[in-house]
Amino acid sequence: MFKLIRRNLLRNKRRTILTVLSIAIALILLSFLDLLLAAMSGVNSANANRLVVRHAISLTFSMPAAYEQRLAALEHVEGITIMNWFQGRYIDDRPENFFPRFGTDPDTFPDVFPELALSPGEIDAWRAERTAFIAGRALAEEKGWEIGDVITVEGDIYPVDIELTLRGVFTHPTDEAAERVLYFDWQYVEEALGNPGQINSFYVLLDSPDNMNETIAQAEAMFENSPDQVRAETEAAFFLSFLEMMGNIQFLFSAIGLAVIASIFFITVNTMAMASRERTTEVAVLRTLGFTRSRVLAIVLFESLAVGVLGAAIGLAVMPVVTGAISSVLATQGITFSELRLDDRTPTLVMGIGVFLGLAAGLVPALQAMNMKIVDGLRRVA
Amino acid sequence: MTEKLVEISDVTKNYRRDEFSIKVLAGVSMDVTEGEFVALMGPSGSGKSTLLNLLAGIDRPTSGQIRVAGQSLGALNDSQLAGWRHRNIGFVFQFYHLIPVLTAFENLELPLTLTKLSRAQRRKKVDLALDVVGLADRKDHYPRQLSGGQEQRVAIARAIVTDPRLVLADEPTGDLDAASAQEILDLLEQLNEEFGKTIVMVTHDPRAAERAGRELHLDKGRLNSATDTALQG
């Protein structure tokens, strides 16, 4: 019986291959969109208990450092730290050498980011030395950094080159992408610049997520009449607003994704319908030979399922290559997502869609084959 | 004593086409004795195929009773009927209807995959059936690599590979040249005489019908059993 299914798939090789390939391509595109979205929204590592305060106009504007004290005084604030995007250039401009480099405050950072695990010894070492930095484990392993290694980052946004010594390697319990980040003491740059006292964003830890909305309102109200007004938002929302300049990306992506699924669904349905229409007589013959209705149903469904699963498998096999290629192309355009990588979820998602497509496309032909009257099927050719 | 393998009593069959109902069989009764070779003749549209399909259990009568080998077909549900067909009926079509993606060997093996037979047992049965039809050397050929006559012989082998008691053939020579038709008729005759298969064959060809032990004539859905002929042969 499996021989029959296999041979039937090979019957019209070009049609089967085209269908399988279009499923594969669609699934690659789909999961790429999904990854891109996840990477951009940073939802993986967002903490529900944190909010981010930044300049009301845009992320490229900064706020006076003195805001930190005033925000810290709000009722539900448990901790606050600063975060400045240094960017710069590490070794060269190749995408693999681009990873987020943040200037922060080692004194307050560990409290606000409790999920980033550092040993007390490492925290102390980081605080003790102005030029110390910490890196996530994934990043350190990728670069082959050991504790004590010294790296140089050339300034681009800021006209300062910094030389940093690795004093700690932190881990994140679930999100490897959160481990591809470097944090150093902003004071280093601040002094080199002559203490301008400008901050990109404040990360604020609350006592409970329930107080999120209240605190957001309080924070925004606090600076309403200042020259530098602020916008406060949840960490997840902040990641997204980071990209709002590109329009409503999430909606756009979902729409594209749905369109892709829909079109590939129709392609598969059409293939299966064509395949089974050609075989009406054969199904009638099988039934005459003693194949039951349910067996005929299974044969058609299996064939269709095989197309879906095959497409998904090919998609999964090529996906790392394609994802890599697209990210390097994006990187040359200055768009870099450190978090753009396949995770455990991807195979499940892709296989799930493949199985769904296969079964859904085969369902109608399979039911038709099952419910066909043998005599009608036999009369088709004569 | 030879026993009755097929008993048809007062079978009618109507086909609905849109609002109209066409009476294809209007009360047919007949018996076929085990070991008989019966030819079923009649003008086009007289209901020959319909009657054969009812016998094969691939269609159901509007009214009346059909018993084959003591089993009343009306008492079986669809999936029981499928199993029954598999065990008792070998069907030969006018257009052979081999599965094009399978070789001759695999076409014969197909019905056997529904049984519990081992691979080796299946192989033995398939080889035997191909031997009977004289195509052992063609077992790895696909249908398109065979002539019409050869295809029909493979189809006959497929019909007997499960060792059914009743072989039904619907115009098995209808699409063949005279020489191939002769071969097919020889083969059917051999199945009947040597292997004791009971055969009911629909045909338009009087010379084909001569090979049978008995001719039945259907006309407008009725059997003219007066034309029963033991005269020939």
Ligand SMILES: Nc1ncnc2c1ncn2[C@@H]1O[C@H](COP(=O)(O)OP(=O)(O)OP(=O)(O)O)[C@@H](O)[C@H]1O
């Ligand atoms: N499945 C069906 N649905 C509707 N009408 C049918 C069906 N099968 C047969 N008929 C009608 O029943 C009548 C008898 O058909 P049948 O195929 O039994 O004739 P036949 O004697 O085998 O003819 P032929 O010699 O041309 O094969 C025809 O009028 C045909 O149109």
Ligand SMILES: [Mg+2]
């Ligand atoms: Mg007919």
